Amino acid sequence: MKTAILAEGLKKRYRETDALAGVDLAVSTGSVLGLLGPNGAGKTTTVRVLATLLRPDAGRAEVAGADVLTRPDEVRRRIGFTGQNAAVDALLTGRENLVLVGTLLHLGRSAARARATALLEEFGLTEAADRPIGTYSGGMRRRLDLAACLVGRPSVLFLDEPTAGLDPVSRMTLWQAVRRLVDDGVTVLLTTQYLEEADYLADQIVVISAGQVIADGTPDELKRKIGQEWLEVSVLSPASLATALAVLAPLAVAAPTVDEAKNKIALRLRDGMEGVVSVAVSLRDAGVDITDFALRKPSLDDVFLALLGHPTTQP
Numbered sequence: 329m330k331t332a333i334l335a336e337g338l339k340k341r342y343r344e345t346d347a348l349a350g351v352d353l354a355v356s357t358g359s360v361l362g363l364l365g366p367n368g369a370g371k372t373t374t375v376r377v378l379a380t381l382l383r384p385d386a387g388r389a390e391v392a393g394a395d396v397l398t399r400p401d402e403v404r405r406r407i408g409f410t411g412q413n414a415a416v417d418a419l420l421t422g423r424e425n426l427v428l429v430g431t432l433l434h435l436g437r438s439a440a441r442a443r444a445t446a447l448l449e450e451f452g453l454t455e456a457a458d459r460p461i462g463t464y465s466g467g468m469r470r471r472l473d474l475a476a477c478l479v480g481r482p483s484v485l486f487l488d489e490p491t492a493g494l495d496p497v498s499r500m501t502l503w504q505a506v507r508r509l510v511d512d513g514v515t516v517l518l519t520t521q522y523l524e525e526a527d528y529l530a531d532q533i534v535v536i537s538a539g540q541v542i543a544d545g546t547p548d549e550l551k552r553k554i555g556q557e558w559l560e561v562s563v564l565s566p567a568s569l570a571t572a573l574a575v576l577a578p579l580a581v582a583a584p585t586v587d588e589a590k591n592k593i594a595l596r597l598r599d600g601m602e603g604v605v606s607v608a609v610s611l612r613d614a615g616v617d618i619t620d621f622a623l624r625k626p627s628l629d630d631v632f633l634a635l636l637g638h639p640t641t642q643p
């Protein structure tokens with residue numbers, strides 16, 4: 329598989345802060361990399377270097393087949409970049425904004441108009457197309473911002489905290505739009521503080537802290553590093569709790585945890601997923617009435633707590 333984004337040993341220092349202290353990254357064409365880390369970790373600095381907006385002090389990077397230091401113009405022609413604030417003019421309408429971008433990219437007047445119409449349709453903005461974007465909601469603005477950076481059909485897209493501050497519905501709409509782009513072969517590098525977002529969108533996650541990569545892998549690999557999945561069984565009554573415990577204890581790696589207030593037992597199974605069926609059969613044979621039976625995986629929040637000793641979002 330081809331590599332669309334490659335960074336080797338990127339360093340950037342601001343006075344006494346090492347914003348980047350040697351960052352390496354590789355993103356395969358048509359995949360999504362989630363760059364995660366707490367405030368000040370160096371996420372935005374990394375993206376700005378890769379998008380040719382900032383020169384690193386050391387290291388090299390290639391984006392969409394061109395070197396960011398020696399062929400920045402080629403990189404710029406092939407990428408799209410959305411910042412944390414929608415970079416569009418609030419006095420112009422949605423359509424005017426997109427046509428303006430197309431004109432700046434020398435698409436020609438009629439091609440720019442056609443592209444604008446298609447993108448407005450794709451992002452559900454047709455009805456609002458001829459209203460000044462000052463009247464748009466936050467979610468609509470983000471969608472327009474994303475549409476604006478797609479006018480030039482970039483092959484690599486940088487999304488810096490694309491859904492910060494959006495409500496869950498707007499966030500899902502944007503996620504789905506990103507998924508469609510990836511299905512069409514676009515490569516995405518996404519920075520986010522939302523673990524859920526990385527979990528939903530990213531094929532690969534890189535965790536940075538104090539300018540250094542401290543972990544990388546697929547969301548599942550990172551979760552597995554922290555611990556295996558566990559089984560939670562809730563039963564109908566306190567009486568069946570004792571019976572259930574007697575059935576479950578021999579199947580568990582260690583003594584199960586019992587929550588008497590909720591009639592719930594949590595345990596790690598000796599045989600992993602294989603053991604789930606025998607647990608269900610044994611409980612049924614023992615006549616235990618089950619109200620909930622769920623396999624739980626550690627969340628990315630658990631991963632962060634384990635890696636950093638604190639969650640990603642600092643107070």
Ligand code: ATP
Pocket residue numbers: 342343345346347365366367368369370371372373374521
């Ligand atoms: P956030 O999640 O808060 O956006 P981030 O991971 O994107 O954080 P960066 O913005 O890349 O982090 O910043 C990395 C470090 O470099 C921080 O300590 C920041 O204070 C510092 N820094 C960034 N830009 C500058 C600048 N122009 N001048 C001085 N220091 C800077």
